[in-house]
Amino acid sequence: MNEPTCSWVKTVHLTPPSLSNNTADVDRLIDTLKSALDTDHIRIDLDLIQSLPALVRQGEYHLRCILFKDGPQWLLVGITTGRDDRTVAGIAIDLGTSRVVLRLVDLAAGSVLGETVMDNPQITVGPDVLARIHYTDGLDRRTELQQLIIDALNTRIEQLCRNCHLTPTDVYLLSVAGNTTMTHLFMGLEPRFIIREPYIPAVNRPGVQKTRDLGLMVHPNARVLIFPNIGSYFGGDLIAGILFSGLHRQEETGILVDVGTNAEVVVGNHDWLMACAGAAGPALEGGVSQMGIMAGPGVIERIRINPETGRWDLGTIDDQPPRGICGSGMIDLAAQLFLTGMLDIRGKFVESACADRLKKENQVYQLVVVPASRSASGQALTISQADIDSLIRSKAAMYTILETITSHVGITFNDLATFYVAGTFGAFIDPEAAIAIGMIPDLPLSTYRSLGNSSLEGATMALTSIDAVDEIDRIRDRITYLELNVNQDFMNRFSAAKFLPHTDHSRFPSVVIPGKNAVGE
């Protein structure tokens, strides 16, 4: 959503030295860059100093410089002759707990050259943050986990470069946006205090590091910018998301929500930013219900139930025979069940409306979503009352968090000009369905904006815009973090939000509740 304002690659012509102008080679270059960049502080590595005298003469005082910024200090990362037209590349990395996305960027043009996705290889020792931190406990297995991700990145970087007819030594800059734990494991930092009261990360602002020190096999002088975090539960991926959304530059107040096992929320405008994070429960990521799986071919992502005919229309990824349901599909399903009277306002199955789709097994209600005859596996795909209960707890937690943070800053939902939904998962949520079950406020649909992989987009901006890098620390430092206290107020709000869409129906005027099903079976 931002345009690159200036590239990290800068070509300069130096005035050749003379008896009356005998400044040294390095200082001649630095002085020229200082006035071009309007700065007093440029740092150059020893090996560049060592190679410059030959290079400056070979290039006849015409040089191409690759720069980066670390706080107030500019870093001279690479130098070639001015005639060298070999691509100067960067790689933006979205370092997710489950998936890692790498994007190769042309630093001079600011354009994307290629992209690749891989599973985070640390999944082999634990699926989530908690399991991985516990794995490092007691023993020094930090290096092992760091090596897993670094090795996998090196392999992918090599492939990605090869596909674009480049080599890893063409890569001078990297940016990494991930949650606080992934960032710690990437840097080989002690993560154990992240999950123990009072929840202290090793570092909030990892800044710019040498890729060499981390074991990344790119250009030997390359640097990596690691996005800062606000704390153990509000990571660099969110800072990257804010950067990409532009929330921090807007006059009108907006909100950005990353929906997942944890819900991270930031509300604000160009004057202030307030953030919080809370557990929303795994139901939203499709991790709980018997048929819940991660997005992939055959996964149900869209459901429409015709209230007149009772006919179900299922949309699956790649139009494959259905084999499970993902988080956004669950929200769609719950919304449709509620809007057609098959769920009451407590979220309980309405026997009469569900008719023969409802079965009781071991005292638990199961609703058949896909009969055995039409599923990929040949077995019926069902959803239980417990699955629905879990989803409702998650949506209630989400709504309560949104209510708590907005009321804390003294605004109402109607004051929000934009409601950004971040993260890959967020991209698939249908706001209308999420409103129907009361997970998000009943705002005009045009208010909702999906950001896609905002973590990757923010990381890309750091490689294509000098201004963006300056903004990162400013965003971080402007955020006030609100510690969510699960107190009586929070519990009251949570209880009220556990209804569909809410005990106070007037909050959701757009949601038309089916006439008949007050509370009943």
Add this chain to the structure above:
Amino acid sequence: MNEPTCSWVKTVHLTPPSLSNNTADVDRLIDTLKSALDTDHIRIDLDLIQSLPALVRQGEYHLRCILFKDGPQWLLVGITTGRDDRTVAGIAIDLGTSRVVLRLVDLAAGSVLGETVMDNPQITVGPDVLARIHYTDGLDRRTELQQLIIDALNTRIEQLCRNCHLTPTDVYLLSVAGNTTMTHLFMGLEPRFIIREPYIPAVNRPGVQKTRDLGLMVHPNARVLIFPNIGSYFGGDLIAGILFSGLHRQEETGILVDVGTNAEVVVGNHDWLMACAGAAGPALEGGVSQMGIMAGPGVIERIRINPETGRWDLGTIDDQPPRGICGSGMIDLAAQLFLTGMLDIRGKFVESACADRLKKENQVYQLVVVPASRSASGQALTISQADIDSLIRSKAAMYTILETITSHVGITFNDLATFYVAGTFGAFIDPEAAIAIGMIPDLPLSTYRSLGNSSLEGATMALTSIDAVDEIDRIRDRITYLELNVNQDFMNRFSAAKFLPHTDHSRFPSVVIPGKNAVGE
């Protein structure tokens, strides 16, 4: 001449984290240091970030930090627990072309722990700057020369530490002051353009580097400050000398002179500094006359000739039998010969006055300084007319340089409040003798101040005073360098200065010229 104002070692107590104060470990430390140091910019190495979570808890939030400064940025170089009372050391290095002096310093106390001297091992490939640069020509022998000095330093550092019951890993900071070529060879930089028109060094401001990158075996995170230079012929040793002298902070104008094969001169006060450098000739270093040698036992350093009795009194180093004469001894000898009428104002031997000390061999006059019977070698120590001529050219060059720079800035010698003589050699010059031959101006003797090894002293200040480090770049950047043009003006001045003490005797009122010897033999 400066007192350390503040140490590089700082002990801090951190507020332990809590649920309401969950700043990360690193940022908690950095924030505390930022307010203690009144700065916005502190940089910490990756491996310190990696070790901090364990260390901060082991030290119960009480830490001892070793800091340094690189331009506007503070560097966090080392961290121990606050209870750790092991000495934190630094090493100041005077990197001379012939001799290298290392001084071990307690960084917390600012006190000197020990010192050691060695020959510069690069002497094996060439005695002087020119020979060493030519040695690197054509071939890449830079690494070889760098390795010679680095290996020798590592050996000496290990010995020096051991003698003081420390190990090299206790050494966190180093400072190196040397001339521009020695600095280049130390850093492995291309020196070939230093001696070729238009005389361009690779770098003027080498700044602070990681000792690891240079191959120095001290603490793995240790830093080395390399003193900046003004150009190929005005090096970091001179900047260190200015720092130590305090010339740049004084209200009254002073001058600082480093006397050697090259004469480097800086004149100025707290408002301005003007520098120049010129060839003074090797005679001043005792490198020319047949009996000229470097200072050492048995070397003649002091001569008195009684004008009444004609008796010669020789002072030798360590009172050993005489075996040669050093530069300062030559100045003393020439002054005494002139003041007793044995040299005329053109610097020619006066036959009548020299009497039987003068011999003619192969058409060249030789004056016997020490007869064969009393010399260490059993051979007479003599000095030729050519030796005297060479000394006079050197002293004339020095005086001309002093006259040129002062007249360039529009002052007379009498405007100089202080006349600093820098360098080890300068320490041994007797100002009275140097005035008598017209090498330096006829100022009150109290104006002259010998600085001793001002390069080492300045390097030491960088390790014991934060203010001193801030001053180094300020001194460098304030100096205006005057390129000495050997034009008609210069040659006229030089010709006039080739007399004893000068053609214009009124410039040297304190020098009483012997009545008889106008011009004649």
